[in-house]
Amino acid sequence: MKILTLHVDYINFKPLKKALKSVEELSEKEKKGGSAKDALVVLTAIEKIDDNVKEVTKKFIEAVKDVASQVKTNNIVLYPYAHLSSNLASPALATEVLNNVEKELKKDFSVLKAPFGYYKEFEMKVKGHPLSELSREIRVEGEGKEKEEKIDTDELLRKMTKVHMSAPKGEKGLKSNVEIGRDLDLYIVSEIVGKGLPLLTPKGTTIKREIERFVTDEELKRGYLHTSTPVMASSDLYKISGHWQHYRDSMFVLDVRGDKFALRPMTCPFQFILYKSKPRSYKELPIRYAEIATLFRNEKTGELRGLTRIRQFTLADAHIICAPEQIEEEFVQVLDLIKYVMNSLGVSDNDIWYRFSKWNPKDKEKYIDNPAAWESSQKLMKKILDKLKMKYIEADGEAAFYGPKLDLQYKDVYGKEDTLFTVQIDFALPERYDMTYKDKNNKQARPMVIHRSSTGATERMIAFLLERNQGNLPVWLSPIQVKTLSLTERNIDFVKKLNEQLVKEGIRTEIDIDESPISGRIREASLMKIPYLIVIGDKEEKEKKLAVRDRTGKNIVDYNTEEFIKKVKEEIKNRKS
RNA sequence: GCCUGUGUAGUUCAGCGGUAGAACGUUACCUUGGUAAGGUAAAGGUCCUGAGUUCAAUUCUCAGCACAGGCUCCA
Numbered sequence: 027m028k029i030l031t032l033h034v035d036y037i038n039f040k041p042l043k044k045a046l047k048s049v050e051e052l053s054e055k056e057k058k059g060g061s062a063k064d065a066l067v068v069l070t071a072i073e074k075i076d077d078n079v080k081e082v083t084k085k086f087i088e089a090v091k092d093v094a095s096q097v098k099t100n101n102i103v104l105y106p107y108a109h110l111s112s113n114l115a116s117p118a119l120a121t122e123v124l125n126n127v128e129k130e131l132k133k134d135f136s137v138l139k140a141p142f143g144y145y146k147e148f149e150m151k152v153k154g155h156p157l158s159e160l161s162r163e164i165r166v167e168g169e170g171k172e173k174e175e176k177i178d179t180d181e182l183l184r185k186m187t188k189v190h191m192s193a194p195k196g197e198k199g200l201k202s203n204v205e206i207g208r209d210l211d212l213y214i215v216s217e218i219v220g221k222g223l224p225l226l227t228p229k230g231t232t233i234k235r236e237i238e239r240f241v242t243d244e245e246l247k248r249g250y251l252h253t254s255t256p257v258m259a260s261s262d263l264y265k266i267s268g269h270w271q272h273y274r275d276s277m278f279v280l281d282v283r284g285d286k287f288a289l290r291p292m293t294c295p296f297q298f299i300l301y302k303s304k305p306r307s308y309k310e311l312p313i314r315y316a317e318i319a320t321l322f323r324n325e326k327t328g329e330l331r332g333l334t335r336i337r338q339f340t341l342a343d344a345h346i347i348c349a350p351e352q353i354e355e356e357f358v359q360v361l362d363l364i365k366y367v368m369n370s371l372g373v374s375d376n377d378i379w380y381r382f383s384k385w386n387p388k389d390k391e392k393y394i395d396n397p398a399a400w401e402s403s404q405k406l407m408k409k410i411l412d413k414l415k416m417k418y419i420e421a422d423g424e425a426a427f428y429g430p431k432l433d434l435q436y437k438d439v440y441g442k443e444d445t446l447f448t449v450q451i452d453f454a455l456p457e458r459y460d461m462t463y464k465d466k467n468n469k470q471a472r473p474m475v476i477h478r479s480s481t482g483a484t485e486r487m488i489a490f491l492l493e494r495n496q497g498n499l500p501v502w503l504s505p506i507q508v509k510t511l512s513l514t515e516r517n518i519d520f521v522k523k524l525n526e527q528l529v530k531e532g533i534r535t536e537i538d539i540d541e542s543p544i545s546g547r548i549r550e551a552s553l554m555k556i557p558y559l560i561v562i563g564d565k566e567e568k569e570k571k572l573a574v575r576d577r578t579g580k581n582i583v584d585y586n587t588e589e590f591i592k593k594v595k596e597e598i599k600n601r602k603s
Numbered sequence: 604g605c606c607u608g609u610g611u612a613g614u615u616c617a618g619c620g621g622u623a624g625a626a627c628g629u630u631a632c633c634u635u636g637g638u639a640a641g642g643u644a645a646a647g648g649u650c651c652u653g654a655g656u657u658c659a660a661u662u663c664u665c666a667g668c669a670c671a672g673g674c675u676c677c678a
Contacts, residue, residue, distance in 0.1 A: 181652080188651070190670040192615075194608095204671075208614075217651080217669055273678060292678055321678095326604050327669095329676065426678055440672070450678090477678090514635050541634075542641070549639035563637060575638060582638065 027076050027086060027123070027165075028110040030069040032150065033097045033158035037067050039105070039148035041141050046117050049143030059146070060138050066090070066099050067150060069107035070127075072120040076164075079119075083126045085164045090131065097157050102131055104139040105148075110161075117143060118281040188217040193332070196439025196493070203438075203489035204332040206497045210554060212488075212505070213333065222330035222337035224485070229505035232534065233491075234340070234484050236503050238318050240601075241342045241367060241481050248363060250316040250344060255296035257320055261286040263295050266458055268394070272427055276324045289322035293343045294477065298459045301347055306463040311473065312348035312356055318484075319343045333489035334444060340484040346476040347461065353451065353474050357410050360449050360478050364434070367480050368447075371491060372500055372603035378446060380416055382407065383424035383431040393427050399453045404430045407451055426477075428454035434482075439493045446490060450477040497555040498577060500603040504534070507594060509556045511538040511547055513563030520567050524560070524587065531591050533598075552579065558594065 040059030041052060068090055076082045090102065106124060108114055115123070124142055131137045140146060152158050191208035195201065207213045212230035219225065226234060242252060258280065264270040269291065270277075278289040290296070297315040306313075319341050329335050346356050368374070385393045385400050393400070407430050411418055418432070425431055434447040452475040455461075465471040481487045491499060501507055508528055512521040518539045528535045536556070538547050544561060551559050559575040566573055571584040585593070596602075 180649085184649080185651085185669090187613080188610095188669080189614080190610080192609075193671055202671090215670070221669075267678085269678060276677085294678085323677080326676070328604060328606090328674080331671075335677080428678080442673090445677080511638090513637065516635085541636090543634085543636050544638060545636085546640050547638090552639055559638075561638060565637085573638080579639070 027073055027082055028071045028161070028163050029086070029089065030107070030110060030159070030161045031090070031093045032067040032069070033099065033153045033155070034062075034065055034067055035151040035153060036063045037061060037065060037103055037148065037150035039140050039146045041144035041146045043145050044143060045145050046143035049117065052141055052144070056141055060103075060140065062101050062103050062138050064099055065101035065103050065138075066094050066097060067103045067105055069105050069110060070124070071106075071108055071110035072115040072123045073111050073113050074115050074119075075113075076115055076123055077119060079123055079126055082123060082164060083130055086127050087130050089162050089164060091134065093157070093160055093162075094135065097155075100135055102135045102137045104128055104131065104137060106140060106142040116281060116284055118279075118284065118286055122279075182218060186216060186218040189214045190217065191215060197441055200439040200493065201496055202332060202440070203334065203492045206492045207333065210492075210497050210505075212492070220337075221327060222325060222335070224333060224336060230488070232505040233488050233499065233503050237371070237481055237484055237487060238340070238342065240370065242316075242318060244363065244366065244370075245314075245316045245342075245344070245480065248314075248359070250314040253297055253300060253315050253317045255293065255300075255317060255319075256290070257322070258287050258289050259296070261288050263299075264288060264291075267295055267455055268427065268458065269295075272392075276326075278322050278324050290319075291321055291323045293317055293319040293321070293341070294345055294455060294475075295459070297345045298455070298461060301461055302459065306473075308349055308463055308465050308471070311463060312346050312352050314344060314346045314356075316342070316344035316480075333485040334438065336485060339486070341479050342481045342484065344478055344480065346478070347456075347473045348476070349463070349465070349471065350474050353406065353476065354410055356476055357407070357449065357451070358414070360476060361414065361432075363480055364447050364449070364478075370601045371481070371487070371503075372495070373446070373490070377490075377494060378434045378436045380411075380418035381424065381431075381433040381435050382411060382418045382420045383426075383433050384420060384422050385425040385430065386423035389423060392423075393425065394454045396454065400430070403451050403453045407432065426450050426452075428452045436490060438490070444486070446482045446487065447479055448477075448482070451475075452477055499555070500601060501557045501594065502598045502601045504555070504557050506536045506554065506556050507534045507598070508558045508560065509536045509538060509551050509554075510560040510562060511544065511551070513544055513561055515541060516564060517562045517567060521562050524562065524572070527587065528591065531595060533591070533594055548575070552577070560590075 038061040041057065094102065104124065104127065121142055128137055128139050191204055191214060193202045193204035207230065210229065211227050213224045213226045215224050261270060261279065273291060277291050280287040300315060301313060320338065321341055322338050325335060325337055348356050384404055387397060429450050429452040431448050431450045433445045435443055436446045437443055456473050456475055461473055462470045463473055510521050510525050512518045521537050521539055525535050525537045538551065540547055548559060555577065557577050561573045561575065570586065572587060572590050573582055574585050574590060575582045
C-alpha cells in the first residue's frame with residue numbers, strides 16, 4: 027500500500043462518473059461529494075500484495091496516527107488514489123481494505139471517505155509546512171518477494187488434533203450439549219478447521235440424518251416441493267432483497283475471479299428465482315418450496331457456542347408462496363406441521379413458549395419502511411393466533427426486517443433463551459423480487475410469502491434434544507439402538523449372527539465381544555445411553571432367548587429374537603420417545 | 604465485537620520459576636464372567652503460539668489464537 031498524506035486548510039471533492047464497472051452505486055448523500063477543513067488527507071493506493079488485510083490495516087492506522095499526531099489534527103479524509111501505484115489490488119480487495127481502514131480510523135478520528143472507483147473532481151489547499159506532505163509505503167513484514175509462505179507441518183498437525191470440548195455444568199448440574207456431544211462421541215470442535223465449525227462424527231451425523239429424513243418425508247406428504255439450490259451466489263442476488271444492505275457484515279464474501287460472491291445466509295432468493303422462472307397462475311398457488319439448506323453466517327466470535335450458534339448450519343427451510351387470501355390457511359397448516367414435528371421429536375409445550383415478534387416503528391434502520399403493510403400483516407398474524415387460542419407473548423422490535431414472526435423460544439441448560447422454530451409472514455420481499463401471478467380475472471397480482479423452518483436449524487435442534495434428554499434420545503434418533511454383548515468367548519459367534527440379523531432389519535447396532543467382566547461393559551454401554559443392551563450367555567444360546575436390558579437398567583426381560591425385532595422396529599416407526 | 608474465565612497425555616483435570624502427574628481411554632498379558640468400574644504392565648507430552656522479564660519460563664508479563672460463560676446480535 028502506498029499513501030501520500032497532505033495536511034490541508036480545506037479540501038472539496040465531488041464524484042463525477044464511475045471509473046470501474048463493478049463498483050457500487052452511491053447514495054444521494056455520497057453523490058454530493060464532501061468537504062473538510064484543517065484535515066489530514068490520506069491519498070491511498072491499495073496494491074496486490076496487501077491481501078493480509080488485518081496487518082495492512084494495522085500498519086496503516088499506525089502510520090496515520092503518527093502523522094496526525096505530528097500535525098495535530100483529528101480530521102482524516104480517506105481518499106482512494108490509484109495513481110500512486112502501478113500494481114493495484116483488485117477492486118474487491120481494495121474496497122475491503124478501505125472499508126476496514128475506515129472502520130478502524132473512526133475509532134479515533136473524525137473520518138470522511140471519498141468514494142472508491144469514481145472519477146472525482148477535487149480542490150484543496152495544502153498548508154505547506156515541512157510535515158504537510160509525506161509519503162509512506164506500507165508493507166507487512168515477510169510480504170512481497172520474501173513472502174514464501176512457511177508451512178510448519180508439525181505445528182499444523184498439532185493444531186489439527188487439538189480438540190476443545192470443555193464446558194461448565196448448567197443449571198441443576200445439567201450437562202450442556204458440548205459435554206454430551208463429547209461424552210457420546212457426537213461431534214468435535216477442531217482448532218484447525220475454524221471457529222463455529224463443528225465436525226459431526228458418524229454418530230452425530232446419524233441423528234442429523236434421521237431428523238432431516240423425517241422432516242423431508244413429512245413435508246412431501248404435506249405438499250411441499252423440495253429444491254436443491256447453490257450455497258453461493260453473486261452478491262447482486264442479495265442486494266434485491268436488502269439482505270446485502272442489512273447483513274453484509276455477517277456474510278462470507280468471496281472474490282471469484284474478480285466478481286463478488288457470497289456464501290448464502292438464507293434460502294429465500296434462490297427459491298424466489300425458481301418461482302419467477304415462468305409465469306404463474308393462481309391455480310398453481312400455493313407453491314411450497316422446501317429445502318434442507320446449508321447456510322453460512324459469519325456470526326461474531328463471542329456469539330458462537332456448541333451446536334447452538336455456529337457459522338455453517340442446516341435449516342429445514344421453506345417458502346410458501348400463496349395468494350393473500352390463502353395466507354391464513356397456510357399459516358395454520360404450518361403450525362400444524364410444527365406441532366407434529368414437535369410431537370415426534372418429543373418437544374412438549376412445556377419446553378417452549380410462543381413469541382409474537384413485531385416491528386418497532388421507530389427503528390427505520392432495521393425495518394422496511396411501510397407502516398401500512400406492517401400494521402396489516404401484524405394484525406393478520408394476531409388474528410390467526412387468537413383464533414387458534416394460542417398463548418403468546420408480544421415482543422416489539424423482534425420482527426424480521428421484512429415482516430412479523432412467530433418464534434418458538436426455549437431455554438438451554440444455562441437458562442439462555444433461543445429460537446427453535448420460526449414462522450414469518452413476508453409482505454415485502456415478493457414486491458422487491460417482483461413476484462407475480464395471474465389472478466382469476468387475468469390480472470397481475472402480488473403473492474405473499476411465509477418463511478418457516480420445520481425443525482429450525484438441525485444442529486440447534488440436536489443441541490436442544492441432547493440437553494433436554496441429557497443424551498437419552500428416543501430409539502429412532504439414537505445413533506446406536508441396540509448393543510449386543512457376549513458373556514463369554516463361547517457366545518461370540520451367536521452374538522455376531524444375531525447382530526447380522528438386526529442390521530438386516532435396519533436396526534443400528536454395535537457388538538461388544540470383549541473378554542473383560544460383563545458389569546464393566548454394561549457400565550460403558552450405559553454411559554453411551556444406548557436404549558437396549560442384549561447379553562448373550564450360554565443360557566440364552568441354549569434357550570434361544572435374548573436377555574434385554576433397557577436404558578433404565580430396572581428391567582431385564584427375555585424376548586425371543588422375532589419379538590424383540592418387532593418391538594424395536596415398531597418403536598422406531600412410531601417414533602416412541 | 605465487548606467483559607470474564609480457561610488452554611498441561613486421546614479425553615477430563617491436578618501441579619510447578621529448575622522441561623511434569625492422576626483418573627478414564629488405548630495396547631499387551633492374565634482373568635471366562637450374569638447386568639453401572641476384575642488385575643498387572645506398557646505406550647502416550649513442543650505443558651496452545653509468539654515475544655518479553657530471568658542464570659533458568661509449562662509456570663510471571665504482554666500480544667495473538669482457540670474454547671466456554673455473560674452482554675450484544677441472530678435474515
